[in-house]
Amino acid sequence: MRVLVVGATGGSGRAAVTALVRAGHEVTAMSRHAAAMTGPRVRGVDGDATDTATVDALVAGQDAVVVTLGISEDPLAVRLRGPRRTAPDVRSRGTAAVVDAMRRHGVRRLVVQTSYGVGSSASRLPVLMRVLFAVLLAPQIADTRRQARLVHASGLDWVEVQPVNLTDDDVAVPALVADDDRTASMKVARRQVGQVLADAVERDDLVGRVLAVSHDPRVRAAAG
Template sequence: MNILVIGATGGSGRAVCDALLERGHTVTALARHASALPARAGLERVDGDATDASALAAVVPGHDAIVVTLGISEPPLRVRLRGAKGTHDDVRSRGTAAIVSAARRAGVRRIVVQSSYGVGDTRSLLRLTDRIMFALLIRPQIIDSEIQEGVLRGSELDWTIVQPVYLTDGDSPDHFTSTDGTIRGHKVARLGVARVHADLVETADRVGQTVSVSG
């Protein structure tokens, strides 16, 4: 398959690219600085902004599926106090809306988007400590993720939302998935989440569903 990964230079995006390449897929990595990624067989690196309609119009056609891992990589406290410096504060919702439009025009139906556990229907399942942290530290990002999920749900594409718990850079591929918000732990390695993304783009399973991922 020919897969487009948008937000490919973040920790999650890199992990998804690796997982897809390991399975023999061809991957196009789109990010503002995608050319900084190491060159690899099967990987095309495209510098571009996920909110730029013209950039998306050029890169989306010809792909079998799209994986979106947009986010803000800057320190959460600084973003909360001053806003994001190098990324649009609403990059998730704004980018996803632009991606959905480009996918519709190009006839690309399969899209898998990474959100966060605790957004939407899983919000009521959060621990009290997590609710406090979300409210104090990352409330704007959570609101943006809620808007992002709404854009996707109304897109009429073959979408799946992936909601991982706290992400780590561990090397364990172990992961547990559910569609009812059930989790096995409160941390999961990006490596495991990336394998979930790869599983989802390879099949039509869980279209129109939200998949919670834990360790």
């Protein structure tokens, strides 16, 4: 399959590109600084996800799109003065541009990474995370909620992936993936999330589902 990854230089985006290539897909990796990602079965393209013309041109000819947009700057600095390098509503604006382009070009499969705690999973957040969401991350979470609503109303074959707290741990075992908000812990490695995103590109049984993604320590212990 030909797959476009929007937000490809973030941790989850890079992991998704790696997993997609490993599965044999042809990947177009797009972000503001993605040109260096070009390699076997990967074409890196510099572009802004909120630029509708750029997104439209890249979506054309694809079989699926994976969206891993976010703000990588320090959360406290972003809360106090806003992001310096990224649009504050990059998640919803970028996803809206992708959805519009997919409709125009007849591309059906859309896989979008949001965040655990958006939608029905909010009631399962630990108290500390609820405080962080309400105080430190409030504008970003509000934009993620808008993003999720756009995905659900898109009319496309969508899959929403909700990872818990992301880490850079080198974890090779599969994540726990649940469509009923269950989690095994409140952390998950970006490498694990990347694999879930890549799997969702191909699996028809996941269409229309919201997937909570977490690391199961018991699996790690068994694998070790």
